[in-house]
Amino acid sequence: MSEPLLVRLGRIDRRWIFLAMALSIIVPMLLKVRFPEIPQPMARATFEAIERVPEGSRVLIAFDYDPASQGELQPMANAIVHHCASRGHKMVFMTLWPFGGPLAERTIDDILLAYHPGYKYGIDYAELGFQPGNEGVVKLMSTNIPKQFPTDKRGTPLAQVPLLADLADTTGFKLVVSISAGYPGAKEWVQYANGPAPEAFTFVSGTTGVQAAQLLPYYPAQMEGMLLAVKGAAEYETIVEEKYPPPQHPERIGDGRVRMGPQLVAHVLMIVLIVLGNLSMAAGRTRGGMR
């Protein structure tokens, strides 16, 4: 007696599933499928937390990720930098990840200087670069930044960089943003910088999907805003673009929304596969029981 289709489905060559997953991403991507993004409370809280910081404040943006997480985190990094620049904030860039430096530089070139050409190095923005030490870097920064970073990324002593000359510790920032892919990242910023001085600065983060569950308990008490993976980035992009439309190349703060089209189709496929997989397993068990 031949097996029912549902049972045979359970033994399908998994390469068909890979192909289906690839097509579920490629087809909507080529068809440029877009869906409207309705900003949810967490994306709104992130936006409002940055809005509440007085215009022209000194802010710290930590690029705590590497190219492996660029797909998820670069869209929110672009939007955050554009948002902060639109508010006239003075930005200090750093990273706890060795591969994060080039990503920060690219964001400065593609977003900050392209959208806001008036920004001058040393006055409106500066780069501290990378320092090894993981949470040790954050810990020391919370008490003595010049000791942790004697010079900026270009080798200039902090005292000679106008934006950094009077910077003593992390309380010198009104806002700290960690765009984080894991360890070290947002969790360490909460534990070692925000924990000892929760009222000193506003702290928001953007995170990968994998790390999100670990960081959710900190929101909103210890983390005023949080962007959850590419979905959070897409929602945040929508709010930022609505209030601060980019002067040129609007697609540069649209990657999150672009990736949500294939995301939705792939998720539907995943749900269908999970349902079919469970039905197939149940059918197999029932058939086995009948025998």
Added chain:
Amino acid sequence: MNPTTPHAPKRPTYRLLWISIAVLFASVFAFRTAIAAQDPAADPASIRSSWEVLGVWVAAFLTLGIFSFLYKDNPLYKVCESLFVGTSAAYYMVNAFWTSLVPKLIAPLAPGFTKAYLLPDFIPSGEPWAALALALVPLALGVLLLCRLLPKAGWISVWTLAFIIGTTAGMRLTASIESDIMAQAAAASQPLYAVDPQTHSIDWATMLAGVVGVVGVLSVLTYFFFSVEHKGAVGATARLGIWFLMITFGASFGLTVMGRITLLSQRFEFLFKDWLGIL
């Protein structure tokens, strides 16, 4: 079994794989060349330098090489995997040398040498002897740790490990108590009665979230309380805790799937946009 017998397993030749790759890359090259000849402005590669174009082609080759594993294990995948491991290890080694060893150890030990040969921008410390003395501590600990490589003196490295474990535990203990226990307990202790500040009416959504949060924390904590047998009321609460844990794992899995799909999406974007130029 004698390998010369007619029943010896045939070694796969992967001829089809190599031919497919060659045809694919030749087709893309022809396609891109045709586009560039038609309208140079329409070709994104035309505004790149030759090195950037080469980089895109190498990245596309490596991406497809890694994807080829989804069909089956093959030599191309092995090459790409080995390249990834090798370049990553080399990058981390070089990075550790220039960001840790040179500025944190060699510079305070030999500031003149460092400025002359390693870091021209290096600014020597105002207190060179203090910096030297401080650098001797990690130097000594590092040498002790390297003793692990010696068969008869490996036990000496335990001192350095003890130092690392002690300092790390000390640093993390205070941070965890402050941020993960005290602050989390305070965040969980919210009033169960909430009023909307704008409408002055009862905020049912916030109240429900507060109740769910408190019940979730207490039931999960009960599940991890193994000193009492999970029977009766304790057992029922623990089972509720398992439900909360399962929902958490499910949400975590869903978020992980979202992250992985985004990574795949970004790779396809690269192939179709930067390499093929059709997006």
